Amino acid sequence: MDADIPYLLLTPGPLTTTRTVREAMLADYSTWDVDYNQRVVEIRERLVQLATTEPGYTSVLMQGSGTFAVEATIGSVIPPDGKLLLISNGAYGDRIGQIADCLKMPRVTLSCPETESPDLDQIRQTLADDASITHVALVHCETTTGMLNPAREVGQIVADAGRDYILDAMSSFGGIPLTMEEFHIDFLISSANKCIQGVPGFGFVIARQHKLEQTKGYARSLSLDLYDQWNEMEQKGGKWRYTSPTHVVNAFLQALNELDAEGGVTARHARFVENQTTLVQEMEQRGLRTLLPRELQSPIITSFYYPEFDGFSFNSFYDELKRRRYVIYPGKISQAETFRIGNIGHVFPEDMEQLVAQIELVLAEMQVTSGQTTSG
Ligand SMILES: *Cc1c(COP(=O)(O)O)cnc(C)c1O
Numbered sequence: 001m002d003a004d005i006p007y008l009l010l011t012p013g014p015l016t017t018t019r020t021v022r023e024a025m026l027a028d029y030s031t032w033d034v035d036y037n038q039r040v041v042e043i044r045e046r047l048v049q050l051a052t053t054e055p056g057y058t059s060v061l062m063q064g065s066g067t068f069a070v071e072a073t074i075g076s077v078i079p080p081d082g083k084l085l086l087i088s089n090g091a092y093g094d095r096i097g098q099i100a101d102c103l104k105m106p107r108v109t110l111s112c113p114e115t116e117s118p119d120l121d122q123i124r125q126t127l128a129d130d131a132s133i134t135h136v137a138l139v140h141c142e143t144t145t146g147m148l149n150p151a152r153e154v155g156q157i158v159a160d161a162g163r164d165y166i167l168d169a170m171s172s173f174g175g176i177p178l179t180m181e182e183f184h185i186d187f188l189i190s191s192a193n194k195c196i197q198g199v200p201g202f203g204f205v206i207a208r209q210h211k212l213e214q215t216k217g218y219a220r221s222l223s224l225d226l227y228d229q230w231n232e233m234e235q236k237g238g239k240w241r242y243t244s245p246t247h248v249v250n251a252f253l254q255a256l257n258e259l260d261a262e263g264g265v266t267a268r269h270a271r272f273v274e275n276q277t278t279l280v281q282e283m284e285q286r287g288l289r290t291l292l293p294r295e296l297q298s299p300i301i302t303s304f305y306y307p308e309f310d311g312f313s314f315n316s317f318y319d320e321l322k323r324r325r326y327v328i329y330p331g332k333i334s335q336a337e338t339f340r341i342g343n344i345g346h347v348f349p350e351d352m353e354q355l356v357a358q359i360e361l362v363l364a365e366m367q368v369t370s371g372q373t374t375s376g
Pocket of ligand 1: 012013065066067068070092139141142143168169170171191
């Protein structure tokens with residue numbers, strides 16, 4: 001771990017970035033500056049290249065955290081008479097439902113338990129039974145649990161049924177190989193501060209261009225109008241509508257360069273997989289168990305059950321690990337007591353080993369203390 005950072009963030013965004021990404025933010029730029037806007041143009045092109053080798057795709061950046069980009073997409077691409085089929089097995093899927101409700105948009109939801117993969121036959125049947133469904137939305141890596149959803153299989157079903165497919169690939173894009181065409185994605189949403197390892201401040205959407213072009217006038221919001229933002233960027237050489245997050249954009253371009261230098265998405269995926277398998281192996285050796293079976297687990301973030309001794313307190317565990325310069329993540333599911341450890345960001349298998357060595361010490365201390373309290 002670099003000496004100049006307070007701790008390693010083992011959370012799924014914001015995450016630990018490199019010093020060089022942070023240094024890219026040291027200059028101030030005007031949003032009217034052509035060099036700056038040229039960088040926006042470059043970023044838009046490179047995002048498309050990361051997602052596809054085929055023509056016909058485009059990208060658009062949107063100010064705000066990832067949820068703003070999700071809301072911009074849901075609120076801008078579904079026509080006034082459209083209907084959403086939402087497939088959800090976690091909090092981020094449910095959030096898409098909340099967005100649709102806020103926008104008073106008709107929706108059908110197929111919910112399944114947080115620890116289960118969606119039922120593909122049920123999705124196929126729902127689409128066959130309801131011709132009014134125009135769009136299907138799914139979360140690729142459900143960061144709530146760490147579940148990797150069958151985004152490619154769902155994409156095939158949606159394409160076969162002739163509907164449009166919106167994928168929240170927020171916590172997977174750039175860290176898990178995929179292409180728009182293989183997954184039949186019409187609109188893919190992600191953000192600056194996840195697998196591409198930039199800092200928070202904007203989200204982006206990669207879209208089939210002719211589909212996006214058809215959405216003019218659909219937006220239910222002015223500032224979150226995806227078509228209008230895209231059109232501005234297209235017509236005005238990388239200009240955003242309204243103030244753009246200039247520092248974040250510069251950091252993001254540096255992050256894209258570092259992704260390439262690492263060897264692209266394949267190499268980054270390999271590192272994340274190694275981080276995740278190292279973490280789980282080390283944790284299991286200390287008797288800690290994962291929430292999900294291996295076949296449903298993503299290489300992005302892992303949920304662990306609380307250890308089984310009486311005096312365990314997540315808050316003290318968290319504080320004690322933070323004192324040792326590791327910041328982990330609380331659980332986010334209702335059915336079981338869990339905490340989460342993310343392994344995306346500028347972190348490596350050695351970090352995972354050192355983290356678990358510290359976890360072992362902290363838990364041993366907590367057990368001793370709780371034993372003393374019980375007997376005393
Ligand atoms: C991080 C994340 C989001 C966006 O969350 P923000 O806090 O708004 O950045 C959306 N979906 C998934 C799956 C995520 O992991």
